[in-house]
Amino acid sequence: MSIIVKPDTKVLIQGITGSFGARHAQLSLAYGTNVVAGVTPGKGGQMFEGKVPIFDTVAEAVKATGATASAVFVPPPFAADAILEGVDAGLELVVAITEGIPVRDMVAVKRAMGENNKTRLIGPNCPGIVTPGEGPDSTGGCRIGIAPGYIHKKGNIGVVSRSGTLTYEAVWQLTSRGVGQSTCVGIGGDPVNGTSHLDVIKLFMADPETHGIIMIGEIGGSAEEEAAAWIKQYGTKPVAGFIAGSTAPPGRRMGHAGAIVSGGKGTAAAKFEAFREAGIGVAATPSEMADTLLKMM
Numbered sequence: 001m002s003i004i005v006k007p008d009t010k011v012l013i014q015g016i017t018g019s020f021g022a023r024h025a026q027l028s029l030a031y032g033t034n035v036v037a038g039v040t041p042g043k044g045g046q047m048f049e050g051k052v053p054i055f056d057t058v059a060e061a062v063k064a065t066g067a068t069a070s071a072v073f074v075p076p077p078f079a080a081d082a083i084l085e086g087v088d089a090g091l092e093l094v095v096a097i098t099e100g101i102p103v104r105d106m107v108a109v110k111r112a113m114g115e116n117n118k119t120r121l122i123g124p125n126c127p128g129i130v131t132p133g134e135g136p137d138s139t140g141g142c143r144i145g146i147a148p149g150y151i152h153k154k155g156n157i158g159v160v161s162r163s164g165t166l167t168y169e170a171v172w173q174l175t176s177r178g179v180g181q182s183t184c185v186g187i188g189g190d191p192v193n194g195t196s197h198l199d200v201i202k203l204f205m206a207d208p209e210t211h212g213i214i215m216i217g218e219i220g221g222s223a224e225e226e227a228a229a230w231i232k233q234y235g236t237k238p239v240a241g242f243i244a245g246s247t248a249p250p251g252r253r254m255g256h257a258g259a260i261v262s263g264g265k266g267t268a269a270a271k272f273e274a275f276r277e278a279g280i281g282v283a284a285t286p287s288e289m290a291d292t293l294l295k296m297m
Contacts, residue, residue, distance in 0.1 A: 001209035002131040002183040003158070003200070004093060004120065005069060005142040012037040012067040014058065014074055014082045016048050021073030024097075024146050025052070028071075031149035032133055032140040037061035039070075058082075058089040069093040071128065071144045079124065080105035084112055087119045095144045096123035096194070106192035121194025127164035127186035130171075138180070147171075147186065155180015157293065158204035160197055161216035162189045162223075163244055166286055170214045173290035182210040189218055197227040205236055212238045212297050214289055215280070219245035220266040225274040232278035240281040240293035243268045 011028070015021035016038025025048060029035050037055055038048045044056035055061040058070065070091050074082040079098040086094040101124045113119065122129060128145015132138035132154040143149045151168060153175040161167040167186045174181060185200050187193060197215060204210045217224035224243065231239055246268035275282050283292040 001207050003203040003207050003210070004122075004183060004185065005129055005131050005144060007032070007131065007133050007141050008034055009069050009093075009142045010034050010036045010065060010067045011069045011071065011142070011144055012039060012058065012061045012065065014039045014070055014072045014086070016040060016052070016054060016073070017043055017046075018073055018075075021071075022048070024071070024073065025049075027149065028143045030139075031143040032135060033143045036065040036067050058085045058091070062089045062091065067091070069144060070095065072096040072098055072123075074098055076100040076102070080109050083109050083121065083124075087113055087117060087121075091119055093120050093122070093144075094194075095126070095128045096121065096188075097126060097128060097145050098123075099125040101125070101190070103190075103192055106190065110192060110194075122185065123188040123190075123193060125190045126188030126193075127167055129183065129185050130181075131183045132181055145186065147184065151175055152184065153178075153180035155182065156209055156211040157181050158200075158207070158210040158213045159184040159216075160200040160204070160213070161186055162197075162218045163216055166216045166242070166244060166289075169286055170216060170289045173287075174214075177290055177294065179290070179294065182207060191221070197223045198230055201227050201231060201235075201239075205234070210237070212293050213240070214293055215239055215241045216289070217241065217243045217271055219243065219268050219271075222266065224271045228271075228274040228278040228280060231280060235278070238281065238293060238296040239278075240283055240289060240296060241275045242283040242286060242289050243271045243275075244286070246272075
């Protein structure tokens with residue numbers, strides 16, 4: 001099994017005619033992702049790569065194709081509206097790849113979505129989500145976002161991470177050891193985002209085909225500690241963790257907008273301690289993430 005997306009998930013791409021969106025639409029199609037539509041206002045009626053219809057609005061695309069998930073490759077000034085367009089169209093999943101969306105815009109998005117909205121938001125500023133498939137290089141799966149598909153392998157380890165590059169590192173370490181993944185989720189590093197570590201951890205724990213989990217965090221915020229506290233009480237599967245940014249001085253942002261230690265909170269040391277208390281295997285360096293989990297298993 002997998003979480004959130006499956007190989008047959010119908011995907012639309014907002015911003016499919018932009019250079020970045022087009023490139024990753026091509027890569028997702030090559031991976032075997034079921035891309036059924038693109039959305040670019042003013043270009044409705046055209047075709048992408050001769051096989052993917054383009055629509056002016058998400059609502060039109062959903063009505064015509066039955067798409068249930070979206071990847072947002074829309075410039076920062078317009079990305080919040082693009083997210084809400086997907087929400088208004090009733091999509092089950094919106095994956096916002098865009099980096100640099102103003103925090104104020106994302107606060108408005110979260111307020112508009114509310115707590116009972118049926119749409120799951122992943123991101124923004126994230127690499128997206130991959131459920132590997134059965135084909136060569138795990139093609140035939142579902143790739144929404146910018147993660148390199150070829151590094152994945154179908155299997156039983158779940159990966160959740162705030163860092164894009166460390167997501168890829170963990171996946172490649174597993175694949176290089178002959179160990180596959182159920183689903184890999186890059187949740188993004190912005191201070192206001194959609195899906196959290198804990199949201200994904202709960203899904204992995206409930207998935208019978210996920211046998212172990214790698215959780216990668218960063219300095220800043222308390223999301224990792226919250227996930228660790230839940231794992232300590234309810235966790236039923238081995239979890240290995242790593243926190244990036246342990247050398248960052250207080251007040252210095254490292255990489256992501258949310259990776260900043262403020263008021264003595266959100267330090268790597270505090271997160272590592274929370275991991276240890278929860279029985280999460282701690283990888284001392286990024287190169288040890290896969291081995292730490294595999295030893296636990």
